[in-house]
Amino acid sequence: GAVVSQHPSWVICKSGTSVKIECRSLDFQATTMFWYRQFPKQSLMLMATSNEGSKATYEQGVEKDKFLINHASLTLSTLTVTSAHPEDSSFYICSARDAVEAGGGETQYFGPGTRLLVL
Amino acid sequence: AQSVAQPEDQVNVAEGNPLTVKCTYSVSGNPYLFWYVQYPNRGLQFLLKYITGDNLVKGSYGFEAEFNKSQTSFHLKKPSALVSDSALYFCAVRFDSNYQLIWGAGTKLIIKP
Numbered sequence: 001g002a003v004v005s006q007h008p009s010w011v012i013c014k015s016g017t018s019v020k021i022e023c024r025s026l027d028f029q030a031t032t033m034f035w036y037r038q039f040p041k042q043s044l045m046l047m048a049t050s051n052e053g054s055k056a057t058y059e060q061g062v063e064k065d066k067f068l069i070n071h072a073s074l075t076l077s078t079l080t081v082t083s084a085h086p087e088d089s090s091f092y093i094c095s096a097r098d099a100v101e102a103g104g105g106e107t108q109y110f111g112p113g114t115r116l117l118v119l
Numbered sequence: 120a121q122s123v124a125q126p127e128d129q130v131n132v133a134e135g136n137p138l139t140v141k142c143t144y145s146v147s148g149n150p151y152l153f154w155y156v157q158y159p160n161r162g163l164q165f166l167l168k169y170i171t172g173d174n175l176v177k178g179s180y181g182f183e184a185e186f187n188k189s190q191t192s193f194h195l196k197k198p199s200a201l202v203s204d205s206a207l208y209f210c211a212v213r214f215d216s217n218y219q220l221i222w223g224a225g226t227k228l229i230i231k232p
Binding site for chain 1 (some may be wrong): 170
């Protein structure tokens, strides 16, 4: 149980284009999803917290107009990198928590990540 | 300030020997502590967590961790290391009521045959 998928796993795009990354909870309902960015050999950097049916909460320094997050259903959240530039190249990881999980839904379950390369 | 520290960037262990990956934390209130493992070019896999109850927590793949309140530590342990345990390990503590986590910097575990 508690499987989270991400699509695509790899994406290469031209500078100036937009890229959408999907995060799905496959066997549970995720009231909260998180989007992280990870640079090589570094820890995870939280970009935003997304609650189903409401606007995402962005961390300081993360441009909400550049990284659009939509959490329209209990099993799907999307991150759209708009007008991507080479500096947006990174490994993007989503996670989700199951609010009805025993113990209060404390555990975040992670997707496999999406590697974005902007040329 | 709330924080998580993993004091070792890298830990080297011979296969079959016991391993320990260290984690200390500073957080107000009762901590909720987690260990995750990340294999190359992959997302994170949940290993184990401490919320309440027994201080010794057993998790996936034979790993366990001991919550030590007095030392504010949550070290990850395994009695006998496998080469396949080689990966990047992250310790995390729940930050606030929005379930955000504070992450350690990660420790690279290398198990040598």
